[in-house]
Amino acid sequence: THRALFEQLGGHTAAVVPLRTRQRSYGILTVARAGNAPAHTEAEVALLADIGRRVGLVMDNARLYHEQQNVAETMQRQLLTPLPQVDHVRMAARYWPAESAMEIGGDWYDAFLLADGVMALVIGDVVGHDLQAAAHMAEVRNMLRALAWDHQEPPSVIMHRLDEAVTHTSDAPMATLVFARVEGPEGGPWRLHWVNAGHPPPLLITSDGETRYLEGGHGPLIGMSEALRLGLDWxxxxxxxxxxxxxxxxxxxxxxxxxxxxxxxxxxxxxHAGVLARRLGERTVDDFCDELLARIAPRGDDVALLALRLPAAGVGAAGDTAPPPPAQSPHSEAAPDRAAPGSRREHPEVTDPTHDDPEE
Structure with a gap:
């Protein structure tokens, strides 16, 4: 016990101060004197009391920060809704949370049917890594859903409307996103119609493993209305x-x-996407996402992933989609630095999946 330890150490006097804030107590701090050491002076007791108060504040701040990050991650997961059931295509999505609580941010994916029956796909990232970023992500996501749902307008028009709404009705910071319409064949090929607001480009992977980044549709980040006045557009x-x-x-x-x-x-x-596509065979797009994440383990930052697989030529419905399973992050390691959102890079368009891993 506390007293037995005190006696075992030969203590003759002790100063005991609480580790607490105004609302919560976290324990006590005991400082004993043994041997010929004199008893604590009033000044020493006052100093120990101040130390106890400061330690309590540190512990309380750590508790509040942990609770805030739990709220942020819970908010993100609640907003990552199940995927819609769509004929002819298979879909899968994953959200991989950051291992470090400091990196939980505003990443999201979304997929929903528009009023005209066309499927909309969204991937986005609101600037920031905290509860506020997650809340702003919810704002931008819901604005985009509302603006897109019943307006049969080109994606560029939707982006203009979203940018105006974010600029004039929200305090959300800048955001990057891709907004796309996947238009059914109706006797012809499947087509993608999209815009890109400063986000990494979509990747198109054919069944034989050829890959190509879709670099078109690039425009400024959402929330940069000044850029539109300078002539930039989507x-x-x-x-x-x-x-x-x-x-x-x-x-x-x-x-x-x-x-x-x-x-x-x-x-x-x-x-890795090209290699996995060649080997996919009868496996599902869920398998593709899981194996891709296993090969390219996120290193600290949170990641949202949305994949769509089209049917073979002339094939009807390929089955319904299902909500993505809970994401795990066993491979997350160091937290990365985030480059300036919206930076555009040039990338080779076709890869030979027989080539070695670029990092190996």
């Missing part, structure tokens, strides 16, 4: 999607880390 981009191809949307934590520049991360993603 050009609409269109792309035909080959049968059995995979469209991959992701956030920058998948390709960027403190010890790996983004160009190398983009090359690594292309390489």
């Amino acid at each position: 050009p609409d981009a269109r792309e035909e999607l080959p049968p059995e191809s995979i469209l991959l949307l992701y956030t920058d934590g998948l390709v960027e880390s403190r010890d790996r520049p983004i160009d190398l991360g983009m090359a690594k993603l292309r390489h």
